[in-house]
Amino acid sequence: MADASPRADHWAIVPAAGIGARMGTDCPKQYLPLAGTPVLTHTLERLAAHLRIAGIVLALREADPYWRALAFHCPKPLHVVTGGASRAASVLAALDWLAGREQPEMPILVHDAVRPLLHADDIERLCAEPLDEHGCLLATALTDTVKRTDAAGRVRETVPRDGLWTVQTPQRFRLHVLRAALAGALAAGSEPTDEAQAVERAGFHPRLLAGRRDNIKITVPPDLPLAECLLAAQTRSDHPTETTQT
Structure with missing residues (x-):
């Protein structure tokens, strides 16, 4: 019988060179503890554990003083740039x-260093999507009412939320498409806030796939305790018998 198990046919890129100024801490947010383990460790472990991931490229700031102390052991090839x-x-x-x-x-999958709650199911669905030149990415449809304000902070209008999504990661593209799109954006003086924006600028239209809502990004201080609660809920859901033993 032929082996039907998925192949390790994707590389993951994790940009982790930021300092996380909005977190208001001396330590970059990717190194802050989440349930006793650095956020970045959670993120890398989840990517490396998936069968579709062949290896990881981690982008760190020059002379990052925290990475070596992490002593992270990766079961897949991991290269630091x-x-x-x-x-x-x-x-x-x-x-x-x-x-x-x-x-x-x-x-290629590009994933935020500070999205440590990525679930294996989302990786699998994203990698299983037919990949064309446009690419695809995880996102969640907006469910809250959206307001646009003026300079004084007063409501100017209510924005229809039909067709509006908040974007997550991973974002998945062919290597040459994403590389050309990012190089073109930077050469033109543009700073895309995510990979999809660069690809859109190059004339493509990535497909959005509905992702889990617990795949949150840790950006500001209240996000960390929220992530701890979500992590505990994921653990209970994934290992129900372990969490109910006395």
Whole structure:
């Protein structure tokens, strides 16, 4: 019988060169403890554990003093590159490294270092989606009412939420498409806030896939205790018999 198990056919890129100024801590947010383990460790462990991931490229700021102390052991190939002054520059540095080693069509997942609650089901659904030049990414449809304000903070209008989504990661593209899109954006002086924006600028239209709502990004201080609650809920859901034993 043929082996039906999924192949390790994707590389993951994790941009982690930021300092996380909005968190208001001396330590970058990717190194803050989440249930006793650094956020970045959670993120890397979840990516490395998935069968579709062949390896990880981690973009760190130059002379990062925290990474070595992490002593992270990765069961998959993990390569560290020096990131840039922006997210786009960091991802491009990782893509440049991969371009010398992999085929241009290689599927790439780019995932936020501070989304430590990524579930294996979301990785699997994203990797199983047919991949064309446009790419695809996880997102959640807006359910709250959306207001646009004026400079004084007063409501100017209520924005129809039909067709509006909040974007998550991973975002999945072919290596050569994303590399060209990011290089083009940076050369033009544009700073895309995510990979999809760069690809959109290049004329493509990525597909959105509904992701789990617990795949949150840790950005401001209240996000950390929320992430701890969600992590505990995931653990109970994934291992119900273990959590009910006395």
